[in-house]
Amino acid sequence: MLSPLSVLALTLALLIRSAAAISWALVFSNGNTWIEQVFTIHVPAAPPSSVTNGPWYFWCGLQPTGGGVVQPVLAFLGPEDNQVNPNPPFAQVYAMNLWALPWNFGQSGAPATQESAGIWADQGAQIAASVSFRGRQWVQSASVISGAAAGQSVSLSTPDSYFQDTSSGNDNTMMTVCESE
Template identity: 45%
Template sequence: MRATLALLALVSTQALAISLGLILPDSNVWTSLTFTITVPPPPPPSVTTGPWFFWAGIQPPGGVVQPVLQWGEAPSAGWVNNDALFPHIWQMVDWAVPAADKNNDVSATTQGIWADEGAQILNTVTFANGQWSQTSTVVSGGGFGYSVSETVTATQYFDVDGATNSDANFFVIESELYGQQIGDWNFDVTFTDISLTAETTDGVSALCEGATSHSDGNGYISISGGSISPDGLTCYWDSMVLSPP
């Protein structure tokens, strides 16, 4: 990925983003994220430049750990199912984008999974024992059964010292569109069964209950079905939908 917009802009092409960020107090951190993304229709035929990314992830200091549904950028390691018989339009790739000057400024990326329109992809991000792990698995539709995963060491990729906890208090869900035809975005991207877990209860209830549908001029995010786990550590939402302006 070029870079998360919340971190830095490394490209000259225009970018369009609708996003939601949930930032815990400094005394608390996020430790895991689970969500399912439904593969949308393809970009309109008029769109010939990109790439376009739709993702949710957790941001350790200086970087981000993010399963990404993407169009218009091929993963460096290729694909796990490049012989898939449906059109090769959307692919799921797990990214760990490092902080500046970490890991030689090189992101860790998995192979891509081609997934057909309407397919559902289950994604998990977790922190444990000083490492970030993520997995993406197609659980229905074209691409069913294919999976990718990766694990990176926090101290190698992010601005952390010792990594006794995730040191990551920032959750983001976002559209991130580059190219000359970003105004042609014309479809919804739906995230469902979202769960986001923190290390302690500090700030969780107020933050998650305060997440609301909104527009920032670059699109809309519609949020439904929010709740908190009985132990106060985990936020749940039935869905978050990213829509064009």
């Protein structure tokens, strides 16, 4: 008999081969909340030259209850303006940006989206990213730690008032999500 972990691994292997997008989430029960997420993303190879449509997004973020998301995003054919390194010595294929998509845009001065400047990153580069709840705001950062753009970094702060009654102390950020889409 297969263990539950083996069944999960086999199911994921079958789905990944045929999936155009992948999404997974970890949800805490009441009384628990996410206050920080830290990860390193490795920049993949560009798709074959026959692939000319996009954008494609690779991201992990925290999703406050009621909607919205705070997320560092690696994009293929994504936003191309406002980069901290506008003329890198490599092909401009992938860019890392920090996004906040408020649930209650239009209320409390919340915009529809917030987006940081971006960082062009080359194939094989590693980018350290984080999302933290600090002093009534969500603080994101991304720093290229290896590759031709090493040393480049961006940050973005978003007031918690941009989300529906969100704070780290009242069970309002119970979900972390990772997607490729």
